[in-house]
Amino acid sequence: MAAEQNNAVNKQKLTLNITTPRGLKFVEQADMIIMRCTDGDLGVLPGHAPVSAVLGDGILRIFNDGSVKKLAVFGGIVEINNTTVNLFSTIAQRPEEIDRERAEADFRRAEETLIEQLEEQDIRRLRVLMHRALVRLEVSSHAEEAGYGSDSG
Amino acid sequence: MSSLRDIKRRIANVGTTQQMVKAMYMIASTKLHKARAQLEGVRPIYRELSRVVRELARQGKARKHVFYRGREVRSSLYIVLTSDRGFSGSYSAGIMTRALEHMEEKNEKILVVGSKGHQFFKKRGKNIIGTIINLPDAQVYYGSESIAHWAIDLYLAGEVDEVFIVYTRFETLLSYVPCVDRLLPVDISGVEVDDHEHIKYEPDVNTFIDNVIPLYMHMSLFRAFSESHTSEEAARMVSMDTAEKNADDMIRKLTRMYNRRRQAAITQEINEIVGSATMLNVED
Structure with missing residues (x-):
């Protein structure tokens, strides 16, 4: 993987623009981006064919010069064209923006409530809440353990 | 003719009103500041999403989707954004007249x-x-999300065949334009069908549309709310500013009137004194 990334350094880079309802939130350069779509992960290298995709709830990994950044992205769409990646989502959080305590509380609450018998719709809502809490926790734990993403690339 | 005391009372009244108006001006300008920041934030994502939604219409397949394909219009849903409070000049009247038309x-x-x-x-x-x-x-923010879902459900259930949003677009502090936009079916006028377009949609066009339209609707509504809210606060701020100036003018006018009256009263009194003094002198 190291060789692959060294190659990419010499080549073009991807420009990632993330737009949220609070404006253009991130502009980042990257060698590779891996994002969670509705039906699995999608990896993007520079020179990608034009694709627009629907995003699911998950972790967005940005590989640049051998380091990995992680963001929590929930839903939205992505537009990929050659070296530009435009991502539109209602929520995109950096590790430092995540309230770990709240995410943990959300997770526990969802878990507790799921044990009880509930309506179909509530279960689905709680699953989403639980999943989002997990994503947040994982993204924010990355702030402490550097190099976590090396096995997932 | 009002007496000196009446005029004095009126000046005090206008002064109190002016202070209230001033306070309202301050409130409106703080709110305007916040509303503008929110509006600037939402505009880019709205603009980009509406571009994506329109570009989708180049695909022949997308045009067959229920959100694009129009149908015979039997009833139309209007989401009209007006205000809860007055004191905002012609803001409310403008938007309602536009909607009615x-x-x-x-x-x-x-x-x-x-x-x-x-x-x-x-x-x-x-x-x-x-x-x-x-x-x-x-x-x-969450309100516009639930309204978006509600409107989509009505549209899919066939209870409405069109969805319009009526809002006031904020341009500058002094100009706001009442607008009517059609949200559903998506406005595809001016977009040519081009099946050679190489954009691929993941997982497929229909799923993409199913996911992008709710997001687009949510952002459209949130943006419309922000536009209207900003316009309202701007209108209120401007009309409060005018009201304050008017109060100023009025106070000046009343003060002048008061001084003139007072002067007249004094002159008259002096006249009377001098007159009677002369009379007394003549008698001597």
Whole structure:
């Protein structure tokens, strides 16, 4: 993987623009981006064919010069064209923006409530809440353990 | 003729009003500042999403999707954003007149936001199917999401065949334009079909549309709310500013009148004294 990334350094880079309802939130350069779509992960290298995709709830990994950044992205769409990646989502959080305590509380609450018998719709809502809490926790734990993403690339 | 005391009382009255107006001006300008920041934030994502949604229409397949393919219009949903409070000049009147014009010859179903609009449409016997009053600023974001879903459900259930949003676009502090936009079916006028377009949609075009339209609707509504809210606060700020100037003018006018009266009274008194003194001297 190291060789692959060294190659990419010499080549073009991807420009990632993330737009949220609070404006253009991130502009980042990257060698590779891996994002969670509705039906699995999608990896993007520079020179990608034009694709627009629907995003699911998950972790967005940005590989640049051998380091990995992680963001929590929930839903939205992505537009990929050659070296530009435009991502539109209602929520995109950096590790430092995540309230770990709240995410943990959300997770526990969802878990507790799921044990009880509930309506179909509530279960689905709680699953989403639980999943989002997990994503947040994982993204924010990355702030402490550097190099976590090396096995997932 | 009002007495000196009356005039004095009026000056004090106008002064109090002026202070209130000044306070309202300050409130409006703080709110305007916040509203503008929110508006600047949402505009880019709205612009980009509406571009994506329009570009989708180049695909022949997308045009067959229920959100793009129009159907015979039997009833139209109007989401009209008005205000709950007055003191904002012609802001409310402008948006309601625009909405009313647009509704001519339509079988309308109205979701009205704001008590001003509710009164207006009720008086004119329009078909109001929902009213939202006193929506707190903090709930606008999630509120617009649930309205978006509600509108999509109505559209998919066939209860409405068109969805319009009526809002006031904020341009500058002094100019706001009442607008009517069609949200559903998506406006594809001016977009050519081009099946050679190489964009691929993942997982497929229909799923993509199913996911992008709710997001687009949410952002459109949130943006419209922000536009309207910003316009309202700007209108209020400007009219409060005018009111303050008017109060200033009035105080000046009243003060002048008061001084003139006082002077007249003094002159008259002196005249009387001098007159009687002369009379007394003559008698001596």
